[in-house]
Amino acid sequence: MSRPPKLLWTRSRDFRALPFQVSDVPPAGWTALGTLLAEGKITLLGLWAEAPGVAMALYDPATRRVAVTRVRSRRGAVPSIGASHPPAQRLERAAADLTGLRFENAPDPRPWLDHGRWDIAHPLAGGAPHPGQPPYAFLPVKGESLHQVPVGPVHAGTIEPGHFRFTAQGETVVRLEERLGYVHKGIERLMQGADLARGAELAGRVSGDSTVAYAWAFAQAAEAALEIEVPARAFFLRGIMAELERLANHLGDFGAICNDAAFSMMLAQASVLREEVLRAASDCFGHRFMRDRIVPGGVTADLSAEGASRLRALLDRIRDRFPVLVDLYDNTASLLDRTVGTGWLSPTLAGQFGAGGFVGRASGRDYDTRRDLRYAPYDMVQVEVAGRKEGDVNARVWIRIKEVEHSLGLITQMLNTLPAGPILAEPVSLGETRSGLGLVEGFRGDILAWLSLDADGRIARCHMRDPSWFQWPLLEAVIEGNIIADFPLCNKSFNCSYSGHDL
Amino acid sequence: MRRFILEGLIGRALTETAPGPDAEALEQIAASLSARARKRLGRSLAIRQVDAGSCNGCELEINALSNPYYDLERFGLHFVASPRHADVLMVTGPVTRNMAEALQRTYNAMPAPKWVITVGDCALDGGCFAGSYAITGGVSDVVPVDIHVPGCPPEPVKLLSALCAMIAGN
Ligand code: SF4
Numbered sequence: 001m002s003r004p005p006k007l008l009w010t011r012s013r014d015f016r017a018l019p020f021q022v023s024d025v026p027p028a029g030w031t032a033l034g035t036l037l038a039e040g041k042i043t044l045l046g047l048w049a050e051a052p053g054v055a056m057a058l059y060d061p062a063t064r065r066v067a068v069t070r071v072r073s074r075r076g077a078v079p080s081i082g083a084s085h086p087p088a089q090r091l092e093r094a095a096a097d098l099t100g101l102r103f104e105n106a107p108d109p110r111p112w113l114d115h116g117r118w119d120i121a122h123p124l125a126g127g128a129p130h131p132g133q134p135p136y137a138f139l140p141v142k143g144e145s146l147h148q149v150p151v152g153p154v155h156a157g158t159i160e161p162g163h164f165r166f167t168a169q170g171e172t173v174v175r176l177e178e179r180l181g182y183v184h185k186g187i188e189r190l191m192q193g194a195d196l197a198r199g200a201e202l203a204g205r206v207s208g209d210s211t212v213a214y215a216w217a218f219a220q221a222a223e224a225a226l227e228i229e230v231p232a233r234a235f236f237l238r239g240i241m242a243e244l245e246r247l248a249n250h251l252g253d254f255g256a257i258c259n260d261a262a263f264s265m266m267l268a269q270a271s272v273l274r275e276e277v278l279r280a281a282s283d284c285f286g287h288r289f290m291r292d293r294i295v296p297g298g299v300t301a302d303l304s305a306e307g308a309s310r311l312r313a314l315l316d317r318i319r320d321r322f323p324v325l326v327d328l329y330d331n332t333a334s335l336l337d338r339t340v341g342t343g344w345l346s347p348t349l350a351g352q353f354g355a356g357g358f359v360g361r362a363s364g365r366d367y368d369t370r371r372d373l374r375y376a377p378y379d380m381v382q383v384e385v386a387g388r389k390e391g392d393v394n395a396r397v398w399i400r401i402k403e404v405e406h407s408l409g410l411i412t413q414m415l416n417t418l419p420a421g422p423i424l425a426e427p428v429s430l431g432e433t434r435s436g437l438g439l440v441e442g443f444r445g446d447i448l449a450w451l452s453l454d455a456d457g458r459i460a461r462c463h464m465r466d467p468s469w470f471q472w473p474l475l476e477a478v479i480e481g482n483i484i485a486d487f488p489l490c491n492k493s494f495n496c497s498y499s500g501h502d503l
Numbered sequence: 504m505r506r507f508i509l510e511g512l513i514g515r516a517l518t519e520t521a522p523g524p525d526a527e528a529l530e531q532i533a534a535s536l537s538a539r540a541r542k543r544l545g546r547s548l549a550i551r552q553v554d555a556g557s558c559n560g561c562e563l564e565i566n567a568l569s570n571p572y573y574d575l576e577r578f579g580l581h582f583v584a585s586p587r588h589a590d591v592l593m594v595t596g597p598v599t600r601n602m603a604e605a606l607q608r609t610y611n612a613m614p615a616p617k618w619v620i621t622v623g624d625c626a627l628d629g630g631c632f633a634g635s636y637a638i639t640g641g642v643s644d645v646v647p648v649d650i651h652v653p654g655c656p657p658e659p660v661k662l663l664s665a666l667c668a669m670i671a672g673n
Binding site for chain 2: 115118119127156157159160161182184185187190201202206208209211265268269271272274275289324332497498499
């Protein structure tokens with residue numbers, strides 16, 4: 001086996017300010033990187049097709065540096081990383097669907113996003129008429145007294161569509177197989193050739209619940225590529241918006257998780273607080289989800305003095321009400337009976353998949369982009385990172401609770417140190433091709449945005465990787481050995497994005 | 504727990520005063536709902552929601568309708584799990600090609616009379632996803648639509664007044 005190739009590892013403060021230098025590697029080196037990933041020495045941040053081959057973003061936890069590397073395809077094929085490192089498998093299947101590239105030795109060559117219903121095949125590679133596709137082959141199951149329960153794509157509640165195939169023995173789930181891709185909208189193709197404004201609009205609609213974080217990741221990538229100097233005030237306003245988004249989501253999900261354990265009162269109470277966050281966001285920034293407020297170069301909505309005091313009042317209100325709810329959670333035995341020990345995710349799997357957000361942090365993965373790959377304004381405030389090791393539903397709930405508290409603190413810090421000044425710098429194209437990387441901690445985990453611009457400043461390629469890519473497969477592992485009736489609870493405690501994943 | 508019950512008993516209700524029915528939606532619905540059908544439904548409607556490729560933003564606001572501020576059920580409106588129990592199909596998203604059949608089948612599973620309400624800009628004509636190979640181009644390309652609620656996403660109050668329009672006039 002060949003030695004792993006030398007890559008250009010970049011520190012956070014460098015790749016956030018400058019275009020990204022990609023390291024090209026030969027196929028043998030690419031395979032060696034797969035081995036390094038499998039050994040757990042480095043973490044996979046993303047993998048996507050980009051002419052003339054496939055690119056991969058990697059994180060080295062020891063040095064807190066990031067590398068982007070690329071291998072050229074030969075006769076339409078590249079070596080599979082998924083062959084040695086399973087977290088890459090679905091990313092490779094998606095890349096194959098979108099471009100027609102083949103991944104040599106890929107253990108699972110089935111299509112992923114392409115359900116055989118598009119007019120064209122391989123949309124990112126020109127798009128020839130679709131030749132059609134045989135029915136999807138679910139994994140075979142063998143064994144005594146097994147039965148299958150297919151669920152979806154349309155689910156019972158007001159949630160996103162996806163298909164789950166449970167194989168159960170009695171009540172116990174022995175395997176869950178997910179099939180996703182139902183909400184694939186072709187965003188990456190729509191991005192091609194678009195200008196930055198249109199790109200930001202689309203980025204903000206990849207996953208609605210994380211619209212701030214996505215717009216921010218996209219803006220970061222554009223700003224790094226074009227070396228735009230963003231005004232300091234804009235950074236702080238972005239931080240405030242992102243923490244409001246985290247608050248709203250954590251509060252809402254806290255209630256929803258309890259509701260899935262048949263404790264509906266918590267949903268009512270928590271959804272009141274969530275609603276109040278959204279109303280404050282609307283009053284301060286003009287949109288309940290603060291959509292389209294972050295753009296390359298800064299932000300489009302400023303915070304007035306009244307807005308700031310409106311936010312302080314909101315924080316006081318949550319500081320007053322939320323602990324009561326937490327107490328109630330912690331003192332309701334029937335609720336804890338459902339959440340403690342349910343849906344266990346092992347620290348090994350969380351580490352292997354580089355699971356972001358509360359999913360990873362509840363299973364001992366001590367990582368937060370806001371601290372480990374710092375970006376403004378988090379380099380100017382005190383960032384705390386919650387962590388637990390139990391890896392069950394209860395641990396994930398507690399990470400959310402802690403993060404609510406941390407977000408309250410962060411918003412206060414940002415309001416206290418909010419600098420005056422302009423909020424937007426106009427992006428200017430530099431007349432040459434450029435690439436930039438954005439990495440933002442959304443409420444669900446780290447969102448990656450990779451952006452390549454052509455000489456006119458138009459988008460040549462934009463790839464956005466939702467944290468769910470590395471969480472969905474873990475949900476399959478987590479439900480094993482649990483009863484089917486606990487699936488909604490496990491699922492909600494993950495709350496992966498369908499739209500963010502399917503794009 | 505006791506604190507919550509006491510507060511619930513003596514505290515002020517959070518619930519918004521009911522918004523008037525949305526004038527535009529009222530017009531749209533008058534055109535599609537015959538007086539007879541309205542009589543049959545009374546003042547209660549069962550809604551089945553289907554996400555046909557949304558970004559999940561519209562779902563968040565639809566879910567907000569059930570929080571104590573909007574409290575949808577006080578109008579006799581409630582969400583049901585099965586299309587067979589539903590009078591109204593509420594659809595979000597530009598209808599991805601991968602979801603078109605599921606949407607069609609959900610619609611077909613509903614008993615008549617039935618209505619379709621679309622929520623969000625991208626459900627109208629694809630919105631910002633228009634022109635993609637992966638979408639059909641809007642809900643009305645797949646099932647007949649009675650009311651559309653614009654917005655990205657529409658605020659819960661807008662949704663509420665559109666729904667009120669559906670049950671108004673009885
Ligand atoms: S209308 Fe807007 S918020 Fe609603 S699903 Fe479409 S893009 Fe998302």
